[in-house]
Amino acid sequence: MAEQPTHELLAFLSPDTRVDLKDRATHYVMGLTGDPEGRRLLASEPELVSALLALTSDCSPCMATDAYLALINLATEPAAHGALREGLPVLLKRLLDPAFPMANEVCTLLSNLSREEASCRALWAALQQESLGGLPALVDAFCTEDFNPEASLHYLGPLLSNLSQLPEARDFLLDRSRCVVQRLLPFTQYSRSSIRRGGVVGTLRNCCFEYGLPLDLQYLPAEKKREPDPDIRKMLLEAIMLLTATKPGRRIVREKGTYLILRELHKWEKDPGVLAACEKLIQVLIGDEPEAGMENLLEVEIPAEVEEQLQRLDLEEEGQLQQHQQGRSQASGSEGLQR
Incomplete structure (x- = not known):
């Protein structure tokens, strides 16, 4: 593709092109977009992108x-x-x-x-x-x-x-x-x-x-069966974590018995990323209140050295999660070879 100038494709994507040639060219371009290098090359040609937009109106489905x-x-x-x-x-x-x-x-x-x-x-x-x-x-x-x-x-x-x-x-x-x-x-x-x-x-x-939000939003339903998708479970925990950014928010979340629900979730949860999010939220709920002037966690200014340390810890945690997931994949592959 790198050797073929993308402007040559435009001639085949124009409205006046024979239908069979235009159809083959469109299918060819679609295939190129499945490759990162092909996407980058085609994306750099605004006229080609515009031609594709025009083809979405073509009478051929x-x-x-x-x-x-x-x-x-x-x-x-x-x-x-x-x-x-x-x-x-x-x-x-x-x-x-x-x-x-x-x-x-x-x-x-x-x-x-x-x-x-x-x-x-x-x-x-x-x-x-x-x-x-x-x-x-x-x-x-x-x-x-x-x-x-x-x-x-x-x-x-x-x-x-x-x-x-x-x-x-x-x-x-x-x-x-x-x-x-x-x-x-x-x-x-x-x-x-x-x-x-x-x-x-x-x-x-x-x-x-x-965080000046209505009360309705602060109480996502906790009844019924657990969310089956781990990525969505993690987002739900992150949402509750944001609600605990202010002192009134932390008080309300605590009063709703959130810790007991999180404790049971922690016993059941197997996904390491969700477990980490759950543990962070539990720490906020059971920890001491911040000192005066720092009650709103979203507005606290973090010293540069502390921020660097937190970023380093996040990277270490991410590395551990990747190792855990790779270990599970290898174990799964080994089990598949057993008779």
């Missing part, structure tokens, strides 16, 4: 699908974001169209694109168009399972999570008069998709950075 799949991969490369942002109004209109057949592909593309802050803000701005209905329309689509009979739209969860990194999005989500949090909470137990479930938990966790 196969060609449009290949174009979407290529763009989903290219959206992981920041270099492609400038050209992709140009297509935001059309992409959002398709996402919120309950009859659009490729809404899942659009949703996944926007989820990848919105991971980067500048693109997330551009998506937020595009969403404010009156014809689209803003974030309320996105939340309605997420909370209506059969919003689009042709698409599950599970990736609306990660998309909402990405948007909730913006203060203005959190302001909407935490508006008491809208009751958005109450609508999202049931999806923390959504069994049909860990992607949707993880997205809503990530959204709630991001909302916890607003």
Whole structure:
């Protein structure tokens, strides 16, 4: 691919190209985006990204699908974001169209694109168009399972999570008069998709950075069966950890018997990353209160030498987790060879 100038591909992706050649070229480009080097090279060509965006409107479903799949991969490369942002109004209109057949592909593309802050803000701005209905329309689509009979739209969860990194999005989500949090909470137990479930938990966790939050958000349901996905269990623990950043927050979390729940979780938990998050939260709950002036843990200034030490400890912990996971993988492989 490095020897073949990418501009030569543009000729095959233009609307005037023979359908069979255009179809083969689109499929070829889609394959290239599966490789990191291919993605980087293609992402550096805005005209090629724009051509792929145009092909998502092609009358051939196969060609449009290949174009979407290529763009989903290219959206992981920041270099492609400038050209992709140009297509935001059309992409959002398709996402919120309950009859659009490729809404899942659009949703996944926007989820990848919105991971980067500048693109997330551009998506937020595009969403404010009156014809689209803003974030309320996105939340309605997420909370209506059969919003689009042709698409599950599970990736609306990660998309909402990405948007909730913006203060203005959190302001909407935490508006008491809208009751958005109450609508999202049931999806923390959504069994049909860990992607949707993880997205809503990530959204709630991001909302916890607003430590002037409503009481509803401070009590995620603890009943029913445990969350089966370890990554989501860890995010839930991180959300509660954020709630303990202030003295009133720590008091309320303690009063709700959180320690007893965490104690039982710790006995049951096998994932080392979740165990570490659980232990950190327990330490906050059973530890002494910080001295006067340091009650809000999110606003405490950490000395540089202490921050370096904490970062070093985090790296050591991450290394230990990786060794543990590698050990488990090797043990699993050995067991598979036994007769």
